[in-house]
Amino acid sequence: MICTHDNKKKIYAFDSTSIWQCADCAIIFSEKGREPFDSKELYNTYYYKNEIAGRFNWWLELVVKAFRFFRAFKIFTISPRARSILDIGSGRGFMLCYLKKFYRYKRAAGTQISRGAFEFSRDKLGLEMYDRDLLELDFPDASFDLVTLWHVFEHIREPERYLKKIRNMLTKKGKLVIEVPNFGSWTRKLTGRYWLGLDVDYHIYFFTPSALCMLLKKYGFKIKLVHTFSLEYSTFISAQSIISLLTRSDQFFFRYLQVEKATSMNLRVFGHMLLFLVISPLCFIVNILLFFSKKGEVLLVIAEK
Numbered sequence: 119m120i121c122t123h124d125n126k127k128k129i130y131a132f133d134s135t136s137i138w139q140c141a142d143c144a145i146i147f148s149e150k151g152r153e154p155f156d157s158k159e160l161y162n163t164y165y166y167k168n169e170i171a172g173r174f175n176w177w178l179e180l181v182v183k184a185f186r187f188f189r190a191f192k193i194f195t196i197s198p199r200a201r202s203i204l205d206i207g208s209g210r211g212f213m214l215c216y217l218k219k220f221y222r223y224k225r226a227a228g229t230q231i232s233r234g235a236f237e238f239s240r241d242k243l244g245l246e247m248y249d250r251d252l253l254e255l256d257f258p259d260a261s262f263d264l265v266t267l268w269h270v271f272e273h274i275r276e277p278e279r280y281l282k283k284i285r286n287m288l289t290k291k292g293k294l295v296i297e298v299p300n301f302g303s304w305t306r307k308l309t310g311r312y313w314l315g316l317d318v319d320y321h322i323y324f325f326t327p328s329a330l331c332m333l334l335k336k337y338g339f340k341i342k343l344v345h346t347f348s349l350e351y352s353t354f355i356s357a358q359s360i361i362s363l364l365t366r367s368d369q370f371f372f373r374y375l376q377v378e379k380a381t382s383m384n385l386r387v388f389g390h391m392l393l394f395l396v397i398s399p400l401c402f403i404v405n406i407l408l409f410f411s412k413k414g415e416v417l418l419v420i421a422e423k
C-alpha cells in the first residue's frame with residue numbers, strides 16, 4: 119500500500135510551497151511537488167542546458183569530473199563483481215563512462231530527461247541512454263546488478279512506485295544505492311528554512327535516515343550501509359546554509375557557481391565568498407566529527423534485494 123500522507127503536519131511555509139511531514143511514514147514532502155507537472159520542461163530550463171560547458175564554471179567542472187571518477191570507484195568497492203548498472207538521472211554520464219572504461223562493466227545504462235545531457239551521454243560518450251522517466255520504461259526482471267540514484271530520489275514524484283520497479287529490475291542480491299540530502303542533518307536543524315538541501319524549486323521529498331530505511335524495508339530491501347558524510351557535498355551545503363542564515367539571504371554563492379542561474383559577481387556574492395573561506399574549514403571539521411553519527415549533511419543508503 120502506497121502511503122497517501124493524509125496524516126500530516128506542516129514544517130515550513132514558503133511563498134511557492136510548504137513542507138509537510140507524514141505522521142504515518144515519517145516522509146517529508148513539498149506540497150507543490152506532489153501536484154502534476156512537466157518534469158522535462160522543468161529540467162530543460164536550466165539543468166545541463168549547456169552540455170559542453172556543463173552546469174558550473176569550467177574549473178568546477180574539472181572538480182565534478184574528479185568526483186565522478188571517485189563515484190565510479192565507490193560503486194566498484196560496493197559491488198566488485200557487478201557488471202551491469204542503471205543510473206537513474208545520470209547527469210552527463212561520466213560515472214557510467216568511467217565504470218565501462220576502468221571497471222569492465224558490460225552494461226552501463228542511464229536515464230536522463232534533460233535533453234542536452236541526454237544527447238551528450240548518448241552521442242559523445244556512447245552510453246545506453248533513455249530519455250524518459252523510469253516508470254515509462256520497460257526493463258525485464260533481473261536486468262541489472264546495481265541501480266543508483268545520486269541526488270535524484272528527492273526529485274521524484276512517485277518514490278514508492280520507483281522502489282517497487284527497481285526491486286524487480288535487480289538481479290538476486292542486486293544493490294540499490296541512494297544518496298539524498300539528509301533532512302536529519304545538524305545544519306537542517308540549525309538553519310531551518312535556510313538549509314540548502316531544501317531547494318524547493320526542485321526537491322519534492324526529504325528523508326531522514328530512519329524514514330528512508332523504513333521505506334526501503336517496506337519494499338523488501340535489506341539495509342547494508344547507512345552513512346551521512348560526502349566529501350563532495352557536505353562542507354559546501356553546511357557552509358552555504360549557515361551563511362544564508364547569518365546574512366538572512368539567498369544562496370548567492372551557490373547561484374554564482376551555476377552557469378544558467380547566472381548571478382554575476384557583485385558585493386553580496388563577494389561577501390558570501392569571504393564568509394565561505396572562514397566557515398568552510400569549521401564545517402568540514404564538524405562533518406568529519408559527525409562521520410559515525412546519522413547527523414551529517416548527505417544521506418547514503420546501500421540496500422540489497
Ligand SMILES: [Zn+2]
Pocket residue numbers: 121122123124140141142143144145
Ligand atoms: Zn506517508
